[in-house]
Amino acid sequence: MSLPEVPKHYVPRDVESLNIPPVKLQSLTTEYLFTYTMELPEDDPPCIIGSSKEMVNMIITERGTRVSGPRINGAFLRDGNDYVKLYPNGTSIHEVRCVILTHDGARIKFTYEGRGDFGPTGYNDVLEGKMPDKIRIRCGPHMYTDHPDYQWVNGLQCVEVGEVNVQQRYGSFDCYALK
Template sequence: MSILPAPPLRHVTDLTVTLDPIRHMNQGRAGVRRIIPIIGGSAKGPAINGRILNVGADWQTQFASGLTELDTRYAIETDDGATIEIKNYGYRHGPADVLDALVRGEDVRPDAYYMRTHARLETGDTRYDWVNHTLFVGNGARLNGLVQMSLFAID
């Protein structure tokens, strides 16, 4: 039994992140390394709407266990002209056959594997100052050429 209640989550935005082809780095110190350039996309939701800029990437490490560590940095230009940086860190894992299907670019149900992140957002635009002192969690899905991510503020 917890002495404190679980913090509520508030839906902020749904991201559709467009990706360039994977840049394979092969085996690194900790695992198989990949860089996946982030080249665009959209943000649509109750608190943040705009387009994802062509300025980021996901630096991934895949471990022998099948766990993939996700480490992304990219930015949104909101519909009203603010720029918001996103630093998103998380894990993707699941059954080997499901992960192999993802690598082949096949459609896989998002509930067939685990893809969760925690995110920090930052901006100098006072209209969105609240993102500078809010933590976020994300629920994601990898599709062929894109990632879908729903971000929730931890209130």
């Protein structure tokens, strides 16, 4: 079966004919907001929702998450759930939604999607009931609140870097605002 022709208005223009001035590389700076550290409960192992040749879907529960830093301090309300799609090459997609209860009573919705690395044998290990020793995760969080003292979080795009240490049953993540 042959593919249909690409309509003329979708064909890329000759880039040499574009009238675009020289552009300068944009700078990137960050502001450290907080670190959150969580416990992986021993009595609640990862729950595999389903698996196929393409991916494993599972939920990893986070419990007792502490938030501390120069801009936000508090804890996560209730347990957090990390919805994970794990692929045969060991990469993963993580979707998390939780609420930070700050030390002064504000509630901040904290959501992110990110990418993880279970290692080259992670997919097969998980199917055999084993988790890797460590899972490296990088994400792009967003926050939202109506609380007047924390309205500044509503417009932020953040980046987060961290690692889950499965053997020691904790994870630690640093959250930065892009400036």
